[in-house]
Amino acid sequence: HIMVPTNMALLFFVFLSVFKISSCLSVVHVVPHSHCDAGYRKSFEQYYEQDVGSIISTVLISLKEDPNRKFVWEEVSFLQRWWNDASDDQKELMRQLIKEGRLEMIGGGWTMHDEAVNDARTIVNQMTLGLQFLQKNLNTRPKYDWHIDPFGHSIMMPELYHALQYNAIVLNRIPNPIKQQMKMNKTLEFNWTSPFTNISMFTHVLGAHYSTPKITGTDIAQKAQSLIDTCRKRMEWYKTEHLLLPFGSDFAFKDATKDFQQMEETMSHINNQSGVLGLEFRFSTLNDYFTVIQKDGVDFPSFNGVDFFPYIACYPCNSEMCANQPCSKVKNDTYWSGYFTSKPAQKLLTRQQEAVTSVLDTLNSLHPFNYSLLEKSISVSHTTSALLTHHDAIT
Numbered sequence: 001h002i003m004v005p006t007n008m009a010l011l012f013f014v015f016l017s018v019f020k021i022s023s024c025l026s027v028v029h030v031v032p033h034s035h036c037d038a039g040y041r042k043s044f045e046q047y048y049e050q051d052v053g054s055i056i057s058t059v060l061i062s063l064k065e066d067p068n069r070k071f072v073w074e075e076v077s078f079l080q081r082w083w084n085d086a087s088d089d090q091k092e093l094m095r096q097l098i099k100e101g102r103l104e105m106i107g108g109g110w111t112m113h114d115e116a117v118n119d120a121r122t123i124v125n126q127m128t129l130g131l132q133f134l135q136k137n138l139n140t141r142p143k144y145d146w147h148i149d150p151f152g153h154s155i156m157m158p159e160l161y162h163a164l165q166y167n168a169i170v171l172n173r174i175p176n177p178i179k180q181q182m183k184m185n186k187t188l189e190f191n192w193t194s195p196f197t198n199i200s201m202f203t204h205v206l207g208a209h210y211s212t213p214k215i216t217g218t219d220i221a222q223k224a225q226s227l228i229d230t231c232r233k234r235m236e237w238y239k240t241e242h243l244l245l246p247f248g249s250d251f252a253f254k255d256a257t258k259d260f261q262q263m264e265e266t267m268s269h270i271n272n273q274s275g276v277l278g279l280e281f282r283f284s285t286l287n288d289y290f291t292v293i294q295k296d297g298v299d300f301p302s303f304n305g306v307d308f309f310p311y312i313a314c315y316p317c318n319s320e321m322c323a324n325q326p327c328s329k330v331k332n333d334t335y336w337s338g339y340f341t342s343k344p345a346q347k348l349l350t351r352q353q354e355a356v357t358s359v360l361d362t363l364n365s366l367h368p369f370n371y372s373l374l375e376k377s378i379s380v381s382h383t384t385s386a387l388l389t390h391h392d393a394i395t
Helices: 006-022 044-065 076-085 088-100 120-138 156-163 176-185 220-235 256-271 286-293 344-366 372-387
Strands: 026-035 071-073 103-105 144-147 168-171 189-193 200-205 242-250 279-283 302-304
Touching: 026 256, 026 286, 044 071, 044 076, 044 088, 044 103, 044 256, 076 120, 076 372, 088 103, 088 120, 120 156, 120 344, 120 372, 144 156, 144 286, 156 168, 156 189, 156 200, 168 286, 220 242, 220 256, 220 279, 242 286, 256 279, 344 372
Parallel strands: 026 071, 026 242, 026 279, 071 103, 144 168, 168 200, 189 302
Antiparallel strands: 189 200
């Protein structure tokens, strides 16, 4: 028999304990993003000049400063506008960050389109425009959709994104009573199946809003505890030990380095105690998150032939207040269905614009135009039609 010295036995016990704790860590995937509406309270150009141009530029600088930082970007319309102004060095930096997997293009459409009022052809055309730009200029192709703001979701989405060879969809604005029920049943992640072809698309529904959760406290310990409490609560809504935590909001990251540093301070404080807390925080992209959970072997439910219309929610949404119980504040005026028919003249003009674009494409395919002015007109027609599909435009 070999006798193990007492101190060695103690060290061995501590090692096993730490290994057991660390191997059971729950991981919070902090996904930095900026939701930039292509027109809402300001015009597209005003948003670019006053907000979005500097957001993209400062995010690139911030990612270059620290290899642990990551970011996801959705709106190709703004990206194309920035690309026209960017220097060669900025363009090359963006390509390099995408190659490293630290900057991920998601969604891929010219805009984050509305799913209720647009028809299929219009949606496909605006997706084509965005995907062509990304392929041509950045040699990248999104694998995940990020539809966090449209007011309800169509059963067409699994069909569309399966055809585009996407891997998963992230949704947010589904009817609040359904979302509350999903939280209780831990079914916010599911395989969304089309009733027409039985095609399925893995789908993640955000349990709370797409903004950074509210962090309270006067010192770093209190702020860290506030974030821990929020994440533990949200993890109860999902089946895996991984949580997708949005970090950002509307037109966020105007000073990207400052925003990253504030979150990093809180994350570092938590990660220094990860073995005790059983939590680890890390910056992630959607690819990081979905790659991990789809290898977990969890049996996710299927939702067959279900869409999420009309959108039902309190305004402002109080989902954090009524978590784990059916929404108790639903009234008739919280059914977001008026936009199906409101502003009929604008909806008509949108259809007419798409018809003109289609005719120009057909004529060009039969007899390609060689005049720069006509080529520019076709390009403007395409981008205008695509911009009008935005969920704050056609609605």
